[in-house]
Amino acid sequence: MSTKTRRGPVRPPAARPARRGGAARRRRTRRLVAFAMVMLLAATCGATLPGRPRPQWTSPGLIGGGGWPLAYQPLQADEAAGASYLPDSSVVRLADGRVRLIRSGGRQPITVAGDDPRVAVAVRGDRLWLADxxxxxxxxxxxxxxxxxxxxxxxxxxxxxxxxxxxxxxxxxxxxxxxxxxxxxxxxxxxxxxxxxxxxxxxxxxxxxxxxxxxxxxxxxxxxxxxxxxxxxxxxxxxxxxxxxxxxxxxxxxxxxxxxxxxxxxxxxxxxxxxxxxxxxxxxxxxxxxxxxxxxxxxxxxxxxxxxxxxxxxxxxxxxxxxxxxxxxxxxxxxxxxxxxxxxxxxxxxxxxxxxxxxxxxxxxxxxxxxxxxxxxxxxxxxxxxxxxxxxxxxxxxxxxxxxxxxxxxxxxxxxxxxxxxxxxxxxxxxxxxxxxxxxxxxxxxxxxxxxxxxxxxxxxxxxxxxxxxxxxxxxxxxxxxxx
CATH class of the missing domain: 1.50.10.10 (Glycosyltransferase)
Structure with missing residues (x-):
């Protein structure tokens, strides 16, 4: 189906008294200016508008773990600086040295110390799958x-x-x-x-x-x-x-x-x-x-x-x-x-x-x-x-x-x-x-x-x-x- 809108002939506006028509035009103009200013703010600094969520699709990757069944969550973009995956895994080491993963059978990520035994378990699961x-x-x-x-x-x-x-x-x-x-x-x-x-x-x-x-x-x-x-x-x-x-x-x-x-x-x-x-x-x-x-x-x-x-x-x-x-x-x-x-x-x-x-x-x-x-x-x-x-x-x-x-x-x-x-x-x-x-x-x-x-x-x-x-x-x- 075409997305074009069918348009008929444009009808000229009816004649109105000059004073009332001028007031209406001024009100329309003020509304248009106000609307334009809002759209301009949204376009140029929308990220700072109250209540406007940051677009989550900017995630640079997924957090997972080696367990089954698998689950994942995105890592937010503002956490990516200095973060990296532990080699051959979907387990992420954050910039502060802590590790984020989803443990076996879990659905939500957890953040733990780098020497937490759950880190080794999750990494081992991913590596075993790759080795298969x-x-x-x-x-x-x-x-x-x-x-x-x-x-x-x-x-x-x-x-x-x-x-x-x-x-x-x-x-x-x-x-x-x-x-x-x-x-x-x-x-x-x-x-x-x-x-x-x-x-x-x-x-x-x-x-x-x-x-x-x-x-x-x-x-x-x-x-x-x-x-x-x-x-x-x-x-x-x-x-x-x-x-x-x-x-x-x-x-x-x-x-x-x-x-x-x-x-x-x-x-x-x-x-x-x-x-x-x-x-x-x-x-x-x-x-x-x-x-x-x-x-x-x-x-x-x-x-x-x-x-x-x-x-x-x-x-x-x-x-x-x-x-x-x-x-x-x-x-x-x-x-x-x-x-x-x-x-x-x-x-x-x-x-x-x-x-x-x-x-x-x-x-x-x-x-x-x-x-x-x-x-x-x-x-x-x-x-x-x-x-x-x-x-x-x-x-x-x-x-x-x-x-x-x-x-x-x-x-x-x-x-x-x-x-x-x-x-x-x-x-x-x-x-x-x-x-x-x-x-x-x-x-x-x-x-x-x-x-x-x-x-x-x-x-x-x-x-x-x-x-x-x-x-x-x-x-x-x-x-x-x-x-x-």
Whole structure:
């Protein structure tokens, strides 16, 4: 639905006696001046207005502990100066030497002396969990970033697999898209049970139609806020299910089969006569009516749908569902041909139009989501060039409607992942360096970085953490790619 307000013709005001009209105008003027002064004060010194709370999303990271079930609380920004995590843990040493943690079975943080025995217990729990898996990147200069990303994802993931995008208000929801990447990150870091737990949650909340809501509360209830289902999420969840069960000894494919069948059948049945899925919001979460071509999907939808269909077909073939495998493979081929006809001639822009704007979505058509293609790689490099900001980061897309000087870390990490998976090692390392250098005071990966190079918005952001871990893993050995 359009957000524009329908306006009729402007009617001239009725004639009034001059004296009474002048008094009314003076009263209106005084009210407008007074209102303007209040708004000016709120904008320039709002933090000092009585009763106005400080924005809590400026937290530089989460406090946790090594116990089970896990719990977390944000560390307030004014406590971050001089604070740091104890190595390989979510336990924080404050500037005064005391330690803040959440003890096993607790929900609220406690502050204790550094030699309190509960500190050692909490740290040991985190370190044992890390030791159960592996740290992508090993002992490289990125180890601290990888450890922090892993521990943050662990804190954001509930007992039932509900992994929230972050901790603060509008981010404390489960987006299937983000959760899919978190499952893949747990898999490459040697934590398959956490990966399957995330996928089980997604299977539980999936509608019988195969769709997912745009987002869910941690209890699994969909958020009814008018957001339409986002078809790219189906593709990403199918890819994650395939990724987590792709190894020869990886269990769980049969358990995920009902979820896979519903989602893949929906996507295969959604393709139009040209072979494209219908318009839908993608990772921009924007109404398709606002796109350059509102009648066709963006590349941010078409790319993940293609990846998901290929992944589902391969998974079905592996566990003996030949009919479904054939049907989904044929749908994937139709979609691949449609993308080649609609997007490739224009250089893979966001919408399939001449002179279309670029965004990050050409990365969805290359490794590790699809086999390498010279045309796609050229589009990725061109998109990265166009989206680059003076602070070294990237915007989500050209002519971005949000802040024009604020970089977004998930997009930077997507370019890093593509570079690593394509063998452009120096490009990947340069982007990882930027992400590493723009973490918060506690080392968490934020959602955004402002023009001054300072972390902005919420931290940590699960999607960015997951992408960083996948990038580090891809630099060590090739990630699996769904066969075409």
């Amino acid at each position: 898996g592996r740290i992508p990147g090993g002992d490289s200069v990125y180890r601290d970033m990888a450890v922090r990303a892993l521990l943050d994802l662990r804190l954001l993931t509930g007992v039932d697999g509900a992994v929230t995008a972050s901790w603060y208000r509008h981010w404390r929801y489960v987006w299937p898209r983000d959760a899919a990447f978190v499952a893949a990150a747990f898999q490459v870091s040697g934590h398959p049970e956490e990966a399957r737990r995330v996928l089980r949650f997604l299977a539980r909340v999936q509608a019988d139609s195969g769709l997912w809501a745009a987002r869910y509360r941690p209890d699994g209830s969909p958020v009814a806020d008018g957001r339409a289902p986002q078809l790219d999420s189906l593709g990403w969840v199918l890819w994650a299910g395939w990724f987590v069960t792709a190894g020869s000894s990886a269990p769980g494919a049969d358990e995920l089969w009902p979820m896979v069948r519903r989602a893949a059948d929906y996507l295969a049945g959604s393709l139009d006569a040209a072979g494209l899925p219908p318009p839908s919001p993608d990772y921009f979460e924007r109404d398709p009516d606002k796109e350059a071509d509102p009648h066709r999907p963006t590349l941010g939808v078409a790319g993940p749908v293609l990846t998901g269909l290929r992944a589902a077909a391969d998974l079905a073939s592996r566990i003996g569902h030949a009919a479904e495998a054939g049907r989904w493979r044929r749908a994937a081929r139709r979609l691949a041909e449609a993308i080649a006809q609609a997007f490739a001639p224009h250089g893979y822009p966001r919408s399939p139009v001449a002179g279309g704007l670029m965004d990050t979505s050409p990365t969805f058509l290359g490794p590790p989501f699809a086999p390498a293609d010279p045309g796609v790689e050229a589009a990725v490099l061109e998109a990265a060039r166009r989206l680059r900001l003076p602070n070294g980061g990237v915007l989500p897309g050209e002519r971005w409607r949000g802040a024009k000087t604020v970089a977004w870390t998930p997009e930077m990490a997507l370019f890093a992942l593509n570079a690593a998976a394509c063998g452009r090692v120096e490009d990947a390392l340069r982007r990882l360096d930027w992400l590493n250098e723009h973490r918060t005071e506690l080392g968490a990966l934020p959602e955004k970085v402002n023009s001054a190079g300072r972390p902005a918005a919420v931290a940590p952001l699960g999607w960015t953490a997951a992408l960083v871990l996948l990038t580090l893993a891809a630099l060590e050995e090739p990630l699996p790619i769904p066969p075409p």
